Amino acid sequence: MxxxxxxxxxxxxxxxxxxxxxxxxxxxxxxxxxxxxxxxxxxxxxxxxxxxxxxxxxxxxxxxxxxxxxxxxxxxxxxxxxxxxxxxxxxxxxxxxxxxxxxxxxxxxxxxxxxxxxxxxxxxxxxxxxxxxxxxxxxxxxxxxxxxxxxxxxxxxxxxxxxxxxxxxxxxxxxxxxxxxxxxxxxxxxxxxxxxxxxxxxxxxDVRSAEFTKYAANAMLATRISFMNELANLADRVGADIEAVRQGIGSDPRIGYSFLYAGAGYGGSCFPKDVQALERTARQYDQELLILRAVEAVNDRQKHILGRKVVARFGEDLTGKHFAVWGLAFKPNTDDMREAPSRVLLRELIERGATVAVHDPVAMHEAKRVLELDLGTAKLARVRFTDAPMDALDDAEALLIVTEWKAFRSPDFEEIKERLKHPVILDGRNLYEPDLMTGVGIEYHGIGRSVLTRK
Known part of the structure; x- marks a missing residue:
């Protein structure tokens, strides 16, 4: 044809x-x-x-x-x-x-x-x-x-x-x-x-139902992500493990396991845009989509979760402090930086006075372009782009993980400890098991997986 x-x-x-x-x-x-x-x-x-x-x-x-x-x-x-x-x-x-x-x-x-x-x-x-x-x-x-x-x-x-x-x-x-x-x-x-x-x-x-189906699908997936992120933040407070919760509810065939992973928020060209567009369509017909409004609000807030964890651990003023960031693209296997949570995190770290070393397997060129737009040339100079993930760790206060690339799943933890100034990982994608991190001597902060002392 x-x-x-x-x-x-x-x-x-x-x-x-x-x-x-x-x-x-x-x-x-x-x-x-x-x-x-x-x-x-x-x-x-x-x-x-x-x-x-x-x-x-x-x-x-x-x-x-x-x-x-x-x-x-x-x-x-x-x-x-x-x-x-x-x-x-x-x-x-x-x-x-x-x-x-x-x-x-x-x-x-x-x-x-x-x-x-x-x-x-x-x-x-x-x-x-x-x-x-x-x-x-x-x-x-x-x-x-x-x-x-x-x-x-x-x-x-x-x-x-x-x-x-x-x-x-x-x-x-x-x-x-x-x-x-x-x-x-x-x-x-x-x-x-x-x-x-x-x-x-x-x-x-019919045509209108097909048009509606695309937005409805993306809105549902975005809703599942924001739902789990909100529960993960509560899990951190009460001392629960959101990964155990995910497995417990995902085993229910009415729920399933897909899109139930807690993290640093969703990005990309589809979910943020499509949720907003569906809300706008509803307003044109004098209807409010209250759930989707909450989904968007939760996601906007979740993009600040790693920044809040950094502040909780290292203080409000990050002047003179240096951090390593693994992962810049909004998701693995793409160089797409649209609405990426890394952009929010880097802006917050830089504005608080920190310097940052970053690595992403494929998004480095695109990241330089969009971060210059976000930060300006002067502030971008405080971001160092490294060719290898381990090279980002030297003299850093902590490692922050934003994108769940496969290359980050099984690193040499002993080398991580040697290169970091402090053996601290703040994991925005829950790549590692908290018990394993404790066993190798790394202070670990996941999303909904932090080890808390129960009163």
């Missing part, structure tokens, strides 16, 4: 590369000439395990191309996937300017039937706005061309996006019967047929 992907970010590039891997002829469009030049030269603009190899293989086979030519992109694909960014607006709503610009470009250039696929995460009702934008452009041209708009939200985890796409647990497609809806359904069914050979994974529904 001939497919056009509009946007080469996480969603667009993964979608385009994986559909090409299945034998489709894929044209990827982006307005960023530098990004297109990078892709055409064999590089990729993001870190995603397995993606670079798939892109290279399918470029070489001629099934995947990259361009800034809008007219050529519209002419190419019967299926036009819109996979552009929907950043949060000032009021928390999703900014649809890039989605609607893509729709207008399609309407401006289309000459035959097209299926416009909303792949971007968009609020309920966006498909109607996309259709209206296309109709306006067709009317301006006095062109009579049929089209259909469907919703096909993505459920890709950064760091496992290729695996998620190639082995989906569900495929959600929203379509309406009018305006070529049946033809659109047939084409989407054909496109996803390779994923349904073992068993049917596609859930068909």
């Amino acid at each position: 001939k497919i056009t992907i509009i946007g080469t970010g996480y969603v667009g590039l993964v979608t385009g590369a994986c559909l090409a891997e299945l034998g489709n002829d894929v044209f990827c469009l982006d307005v960023d000439q530098k990004k297109i030049d990078l892709l055409n030269s064999g590089g990729i603009p993001i870190h995603e395990p397995g993606l670079e190899e798939i892109v290279a293989r399918n470029r070489a086979a001629g099934r995947l191309r990259f361009s800034t030519d809008v007219a050529a992109s519209v002419a190419h694909g019967t299926l036009q996937f819109i996979a552009v960014g929907t950043p949060p607006d000032e009021d928390g709503s999703a900014d649809l300017q890039y989605v609607l610009a893509a729709a207008r470009n399609i309407g401006r250039h289309m000459k035959e039937f097209k299926v416009i696929v909303d792949k971007s995460t968009v609020p309920v009702g966006t498909a109607d706005r996309v259709a209206a934008a296309i109709r306006e452009e067709l009317a301006e041209r006095e062109a009579k061309v049929d089209f259909s708009v469907v919703s096909n939200p993505e459920f890709l985890k950064e760091g496992a996006a290729v695996e998620d796409f190639m082995r989906p647990d569900r495929i959600v497609i929203g379509h309406d019967d009018s305006h070529g809806g049946q033809r659109a359904r047939d084409l989407m069914k054909l496109l996803y047929a390779p994923f349904n050979r073992n068993h049917e994974r596609t859930y068909w529904m």
